[in-house]
Amino acid sequence: MAEKILAEKNLVVRHSAIELIEHWAIAISGLILLLTGIFELPVGKRYYIITLPGLGWSADYITSLYLHYAAALVFTAAGIFHLVYHGVLGEKGMIPQKGDVVKSIAVMKSFIGIGKEPPMHKYLPEQRLAYVGMAFIILMLVLSGLVKTYKNIYAPDMSYTVLLWATWIHNSFFVLFFLAFLAHMAAIALRPNWPMVRGIFTGRVRLDYARHRHTLWLADIEKIVAVPAVTVPATASSATEAELMPEPQTLTEEESLSVVKEVPVETNDEAANQKITSDRSE
Amino acid sequence: MEEHKLSHISRRSFLKISAGTALLTAVSLPKTSLARTGEKLSTLIDLSLCDGCVDREMPACVSACKTIHNDKVPQVIENIPEPWPRKTIEDWSKKKDVFNRLTPYNFIYIHKAVINVKGQHTALYIPRRCMHCDNPACATICPFSANHKNKNGAVVIDQDLCFGGAKCKDVCPWEIPQRQSGVGIYLHVLPGLMGNGVMYKCDLCNDRLSQGKLPGCIEECPRQAMLIGPRKDIEARAEERARQMNGYIYGKKENGGTSTLYVSPVSFELIGKTMTKQPGQPDMQPDVKRRMADTDPLGKAVLAAPALGLAAAGTAGALKWFSRRKELTNRVKDNG
Ligand code: HEM
Numbered sequence: 082m083a084e085k086i087l088a089e090k091n092l093v094v095r096h097s098a099i100e101l102i103e104h105w106a107i108a109i110s111g112l113i114l115l116l117t118g119i120f121e122l123p124v125g126k127r128y129y130i131i132t133l134p135g136l137g138w139s140a141d142y143i144t145s146l147y148l149h150y151a152a153a154l155v156f157t158a159a160g161i162f163h164l165v166y167h168g169v170l171g172e173k174g175m176i177p178q179k180g181d182v183v184k185s186i187a188v189m190k191s192f193i194g195i196g197k198e199p200p201m202h203k204y205l206p207e208q209r210l211a212y213v214g215m216a217f218i219i220l221m222l223v224l225s226g227l228v229k230t231y232k233n234i235y236a237p238d239m240s241y242t243v244l245l246w247a248t249w250i251h252n253s254f255f256v257l258f259f260l261a262f263l264a265h266m267a268a269i270a271l272r273p274n275w276p277m278v279r280g281i282f283t284g285r286v287r288l289d290y291a292r293h294r295h296t297l298w299l300a301d302i303e304k305i306v307a308v309p310a311v312t313v314p315a316t317a318s319s320a321t322e323a324e325l326m327p328e329p330q331t332l333t334e335e336e337s338l339s340v341v342k343e344v345p346v347e348t349n350d351e352a353a354n355q356k357i358t359s360d361r362s363e
Numbered sequence: 364m365e366e367h368k369l370s371h372i373s374r375r376s377f378l379k380i381s382a383g384t385a386l387l388t389a390v391s392l393p394k395t396s397l398a399r400t401g402e403k404l405s406t407l408i409d410l411s412l413c414d415g416c417v418d419r420e421m422p423a424c425v426s427a428c429k430t431i432h433n434d435k436v437p438q439v440i441e442n443i444p445e446p447w448p449r450k451t452i453e454d455w456s457k458k459k460d461v462f463n464r465l466t467p468y469n470f471i472y473i474h475k476a477v478i479n480v481k482g483q484h485t486a487l488y489i490p491r492r493c494m495h496c497d498n499p500a501c502a503t504i505c506p507f508s509a510n511h512k513n514k515n516g517a518v519v520i521d522q523d524l525c526f527g528g529a530k531c532k533d534v535c536p537w538e539i540p541q542r543q544s545g546v547g548i549y550l551h552v553l554p555g556l557m558g559n560g561v562m563y564k565c566d567l568c569n570d571r572l573s574q575g576k577l578p579g580c581i582e583e584c585p586r587q588a589m590l591i592g593p594r595k596d597i598e599a600r601a602e603e604r605a606r607q608m609n610g611y612i613y614g615k616k617e618n619g620g621t622s623t624l625y626v627s628p629v630s631f632e633l634i635g636k637t638m639t640k641q642p643g644q645p646d647m648q649p650d651v652k653r654r655m656a657d658t659d660p661l662g663k664a665v666l667a668a669p670a671l672g673l674a675a676a677g678t679a680g681a682l683k684w685f686s687r688r689k690e691l692t693n694r695v696k697d698n699g
Pocket residue numbers: 110111112114115117118119121122146149153156157222223225226227229230233248251252254255258503504505506507665
């Protein structure tokens with residue numbers, strides 16, 4: 082949504098500020114949950130973790146529970162926010178598409194030098210597949226975690242069947258979460274994916290990289306830019322117009338909107354605008 | 364058969380419970396013994412009645428408990444795997460007879476407290492076992508839910524699920540559960556790397572309760588020093604006895620409330636002073652706090668987190684919508 086080409090800087094805006102906040106809220110709280118979840122197991126004393134500097138509290142289950150709760154608050158709220166916000170806005174970039182399994186195999190083969198990568202959207206097919214996997218893991222952890230939390234506060238004598246399910250779902254998906262996290266790190270470690278790393282910190286990736294690898298994504302951005310010229314009468318406005326303005330130094334859509342206000346609008350001629358944009362991006 | 368059992372029980376529990384005034388009616392008693400009804404039960408331990416069975420080799424409650432439970436601990440394997448890296452092994456299998464403390468083979472013991480009351484040395488005998496707390500951290504944060512609080516109040520460790528990590532012992536203010544290494548499920552998973560046996564403690568004879576029987580200690584006590592019954596009745600009974608002897612109650616507020624009420628003519632302040640916490644020998648601090656209670660407010664916030672996320676998504680969505688609208692109207696104006 083915030084996506085736009087900053088041609089003079091050789092960058093493409095890939096993530097909005099909101100998306101960056103979501104990612105890091107989930108990632109950091111998830112890591113705290115992983116660590117304090119491990120410390121909810123009797124490992125602190127047994128593995129001498131308590132002797133490590135700064136980890137003297139690792140065998141104190143109540144302290145770990147505080148931290149686990151604090152992180153769970155952020156994790157759960159951010160997860161729900163993500164689902165609802167992007168769900169309502171109808172953003173489907175990370176939902177797997179038909180043929181993703183086959184395509185993701187092609188991509189992986191290309192990593193080891195067999196064949197060429199197919200042209201790709203904003204996200205790689207494996208990213209879309211990993212996304213649903215991770216979303217499912219997170220959902221199960223949150224649901225089972227909420228049951229466990231409810232039990233701690235209100236119902237220590239709740240149904241034993243429900244509790245055993247919640248406990249073992251929590252434990253199994255904790256292992257899966259850890260594996261998924263390792264896989265996430267492994268994917269980042271692969272050289273072809275390196276250019277995306279700056280994206281999750283700054284929101285932008287290199288334009289030449291995107292043009293070369295995410296051909297379909299760039300085509301989409303440029304198509305969005307072109308659409309209003311065809312469908313919208315010159316005086317009418319649409320949200321996408323903001324995106325089609327020449328952007329001097331914008332990071333997010335929010336910012337871009339406020340910038341637009343100050344930029345004197347020189348022409349109503351959408352085609353002209355579009356020309357400016359594409360000129361710049363060439 | 365069922366009927367015979369019931370009448371047998373109501374007679375017996377009646378005997379135990381009516382060892383004072385007849386406050387509890389026979390009508391409420393059959394329910395008492397039926398754990399499967401899920402009725403909340405409590406126990407009462409009257410320190411003015413317990414004499415520690417000083418005339419016996421082993422107190423009646425202790426030996427009854429041992430008889431019932433000892434053969435339930437499975438045979439300990441020959442070579443108990445050495446845990447890594449901390450090498451603690453707890454093996455009581457050759458010391459099954461110990462009865463002056465809690466062990467995996469001894470769920471109740473008698474502490475003798477000699478207390479100077481008004482210039483007179485008085486001996487009090489205090490049976491000690493799991494209190495079956497109302498919100499027991501030992502059960503709620505067991506990572507495998509091997510330890511669970513039943514609807515009837517009994518806090519029971521499933522020895523087939525327990526890995527023996529002793530977390531329950533660490534979070535119990537009295538460190539009640541005791542470990543036997545070399546038994547249990549951990550032997551079949553990753554012995555040496557995770558788990559270290561099975562934790563044992565009083566289970567309120569929950570199996571017997573569900574068969575309509577009384578807990579062994581209560582059944583065998585020759586002085587009817589212990590009672591079991593519906594929680595409300597036992598609470599009323601405890602209050603009444605405490606009033607009668609101008610005495611004190613322990614277990615009502617401790618660790619957030621328990622289903623074991625001690626009644627004593629001597630204050631628990633004084634009784635507590637005769638105890639030093641040692642492995643398998645809990646102290647008896649009055650008003651000992653339930654530490655996990657402090658985490659409840661944050662936990663409630665966690666339960667509200669989905670609503671928070673929803674509200675944030677609504678707000679962010681609305682903001683985005685408004686800023687777009689504003690932008691558009693501005694642009695329309697600018698463009699004339
Ligand atoms: C990345 C996500 C998470 C991971 C990796 C994780 C992992 C763990 C682990 C390993 C334990 C100890 C084992 C156990 O008690 O079952 C644990 C305990 C616990 N978790 Fe999580 N967890 C996560 C998310 C959550 C969330 C979102 C909540 C609440 C909504 C939650 C609530 C709890 C609670 C209350 C406990 C304490 C033990 C108990 O009350 O039974 N967890 N977690």
